[in-house]
Amino acid sequence: MTEATIGAAELEALATRALTTGGMMATDAADAARIMVLADLFGIRTHGISRVAQYLERVKLGGIDARAAVTVEALAPALLRVDGANGIGPLIGMRTLQAAMAAARDTGMAGAFVRGSNHFGPIMPYLFLAAQEGFAAIIASNATTTIAPWGGKGAKLGNNPLGFGIPGGAGADPILLDVALSVAARAKIRNAAAKGEAIPEGWATDAEGQPTTDPKAALQGFLLAIAGHKGYGLAVMVDMFAGLLSGAAYLTHVKAWDKDPGAAQDLGHVFLLIDAKRLLPGDALSTRVGDAGAILRGTPPADPARPVRLPGEMEMALYHAQSRNGVRVASADLDAVHRLAGPG
Template sequence: MSRETIAEPALRSLVLRALEAGGMRPADAALAAGVLVVAEAAGLTTHGISRVAQYLGRVAVGGIDARAELAVERVMPALAMVDGRNGVGPLVGMRALQAALDGARDCGIGAAFARGSNHFGPILPYALAAAEQGFASIIASNATTTIAPWGGRDTRLGNNPLGLGMPFPGGEPVVLDMALSVAARAKIRDLAARGEPLPEGWATDSAGQPTLDARAALAGFLLPVGGHKGYGLAVMVDLLAGLLSGASYLTRVRAWDKTPEVAQDLGHVFIAIDATKLADRATLAARMADFTGILHATPPADPARPVLLPGQREIATLKRQRTEGVSVDAADLARLRALAGA
């Protein structure tokens, strides 16, 4: 796979221009571009700039409204409902995050529930943005069905990403961003495209039998992380992010890759906690330093692989690539330049 290195500001400019060329307003495009570029620079390439072409392809066939007028309603001082009106997912996500942060600034804790959305990228960029402003967060979304209920042999649940973030004044935030399948479907698509086998335990074929064949897995379903426990988490995320938000849920969610012209109506939930209301900056910094220090001091089973915290590798990659340039797939960059008219 050929790769190119591009400075982060230049990459952000390309994404912004591509989204604007696809119909988004400049301010809206800037919010969405921020999510995708952070994802790419953090090494989350399956949810980075490659998604621009996917999103705009759906815009072109009427599946996403690039100029959607989102509606944000503060139903209580700390509670907001966001109607994405079938807008671009990362835009809906950022507007919902902002609504949750506004509630937390006023009340110490805030929540925003979004409906009428689409694929909103990975959770890390949202949780990182919240942490950098001093907020802990809990973020989740439902997704296209790819997981069978535990004991079942047909898909009814999405891999429903779940994330949590914790601020660390003067240090690196701790961010967990996980799908509730053992592996994301995008990773299986990448392996299938390269003709490579799957690791054991990732997925089954259409008959519900474990498979190492990536193409067979795309016709089957993903396995939940932690077996029945992952299934339970996927159910609860869909209840919060999908059902409670007023969005579609379970098999009511439409698959973007099968019916790209149809609105997905995904739901998201953002909960933000103003950490400054619980401890002053110096106290929180000292406690976080102690907490992370205990974990980092754990003797590693493999001396070449020290103990890391959730998100540590991705945040380190993000910092490095912001300085040295972002390594991107050459084909993804070529598509992006074409969409941007560059």
């Protein structure tokens, strides 16, 4: 796979132009592009500008409304309900984050529950933006069904992403965790199938619910949740909060975009934000986060070549490097965005 390097600001402007050409309003396109470029800055390429073409293809098919008017309803001072109106997911995520931060500034903490959404990218960009404003955050989403309930052999749960973020304070990097709840993503299994390689045992089962190392059989079967029944339980509870409580689709009611790209998914998300500066005013936040980081990083490594790192530390290092030196993306993805953007 050939790669290209492009400045982050240039990439964001290009993605914004492509999304605008594809039907979004300019301000909405800029907010959605910001999430996707942050994904690439963190090295999460599967959710970066590679998604621009996918989102716009669904717009063409009627599965997403590029001009959706996202609405925010305050059910209580610290409780928001967001209707994404079947818009482009990263835009809905940004509008939700902005509304939740505004409410949390007033009340100290806020919860926003989202319905009528689509794939909103990775969680890490939202955690990062919240942390930059001094907010701790818990963010989660439901997803298309790919995981069987513990002991079952039918896909009833999504590979639901879950994230936690803690601001670093005083210019320090935040501590960020963004995980999906399967052992491995389907994209990794598809890549193995394309290369004719086996997958590790414990990633997936076949259609009968039996463990398999054959990626083709795995693609006809189910992903395995992290930590067995514990991961299954986490996936259920994420869907209860993000899907069921929000009024969005949940479990098997979620539409699969890859099987029916012209249908609205009605995904649900949940954003819980806490004004960390109220809990730990002055230098207390920076001091305590710094101390926690020192305790963990000070652990003697089992392998001297691999020192102990904090959650998100690798992604933050890549973010800083690519912000300085340019973002590395797949040439094919960059070419696709250029085509969609048109002459500029």
